[in-house]
Amino acid sequence: MANKGRYGTGNFIPDYDWRDLPPSSPRDVEGGLALASRRGAIGRTWWSKRWIEVLESFGWASRLQRGRNYARRGQVTDLHVTEKGAEARVQGSRPEPYKVSIRLKPTEPAAWGRVSVALGEDAGLLARLLAGEVPEELEKVFARAGTALLPRKALELRTDCSCPDTANPCKHIAAVHYILAERLDQDPFLVFLLRGKSRSEVMDALTSRGPPPPTGPEDSPPGGSGPPAAAGQTGPTTDLLAYWRPGPRLAQAECVPQPPAVDGVVLRRIGDPVFLPAAQATGLRGALGKVYSLVTEKALAASRGERTVTSVPDAPQAAPALRPASPGAPAARVRSLDHTRKGRRRNKKTSITASLKIGVRPRGYRHGRRRLRKSR
Structure with a gap:
């Protein structure tokens, strides 16, 4: 394996003209990982687009173009992302696929602790993360904690490829970068995984941070002062017979429905249906999102005692029924068109x-x- 080192160091060679190399064509791959975007921009979400922007900001025009062609042809045979980085294999012109690895510097424990505290103090960001969405404001939270979520410069990336090309990135590394960008669209928590934090670790860190325990006069039991509880005593004895009876404060309880902090939480948690192509799955999720928004709007209006008439956009209209010319006249019979020429006469x-x-x-x-x- 030719260890290419970090971008900009080691045996890095400036961009060269690919026409000076002997021509070679990659071997065809069956069932490879191909880009869903056949032309134009790659990536739908802000984090995948930022990943591509960082990659293209380094100025490797010709190599990135060849990498896009490899990614669209499906030359990447497999891709696995773990806490240690991304490992992939890319089929080139040789019989054996080349091994590619992409690694980011893991987030230090102290910096991750500061990020967790900042997220616990922001209810909006916390709710969107728990819903499976990575908000764009998250980059500012990482910056205030003294670290970064996405790479900001080439030195933060460590890439290797087993091909004989000494340039970094080669077309095989670039192809994996583009496939990884579309994989980030499907699972945004891969951004944390590339930084050494799995999805379960992120969720545990977010859900374990609740409000601090109260200390002060609010801890005293209702009714004001009273004798301190004895050791091992959890509180006053409860009347078990009154457990199923409504208390005096039940009539004062209010239940006011509120709109969700994040739209489409359930749809984001479920994700796109796997039984549909990517384009149809995105359209289905958008249509269901509109329906859920209408249902939420009507539920909130009903809780306020309002009556709303909401029409679903682009609803199919029923075909007008055929009416006879005079009352009591028989309706025309509809006959099948699958007849012979003689039958049609x-x-x-x-x-x-x-x-x-x-x-x-x-x-x-x-x-x-x-x-x-x-x-x-």
Whole structure:
């Protein structure tokens, strides 16, 4: 393996002209990881776009272009992301795929502690993270804690590839970067995983930080002063018979529905359906999000005693029913179109007769006194 080291150090070679190298074509791959974006920009969310922006800000135009072509062709055979970094294999022109690794510097425990405290103090950010969303304000929280969520410069990335190309990044590393960017769209918590923190560790750190225990006069039991509780005594004896009876403060309790702090929490937790293509899954999630918003709006209005008439946008309209020309006239029969040519001729006469019965004059015919005559 050619250890390429960090970007900008070691055996880093400035950008070169790919036309000076001997031509070679990569081997075809069946079932490789290909980009969903066949052309144009890569990435849907702000964190995946920021990952690409950081990568493209280093100025490796020609190598990144070849890496995009590899990623769109499906040359990346597999990709695994762990706390140690991203490991992938890329099929090139040789029979054996090249091994690629991408690593970020793990977040130090002291810096992660400061980030956890800051997130615990911001209820909005905490709710969005628990809903599976990575808000853009999270970068500022990491910056105030003296660290970074996404790489800001090339020296923060450590990449290796087993190909003979001494340039860093080579086209194989660039292809893995683009595949990893689209993987970040599907699971935003991979950003934390690249920094050495798994999803369970992030959730445990967020949910374990609750409000501090109260200290002061608020700790005294209702009714003011009283004798201190004895050792091992948890409180006054409760009347077990009154357990199922409404207390005097039940009538004072109020339940006021509030709008959710984050829209579409359930949809974000569930994620896109795996049984649909990416484009259709995104459209389904958007349609369900509109329906959920309408249901929330009507529920809040009902809690306030209001009546709202909400129409679903782009609702399909029912086709108008056929009505006979005169009351009591029989409706026309609908016949199947799957007939032979001879059958269609008979159906034409039948349809003319049925049209006359319901009071509709067929095109090209007019009534005679004793017979149906074709107009000239």
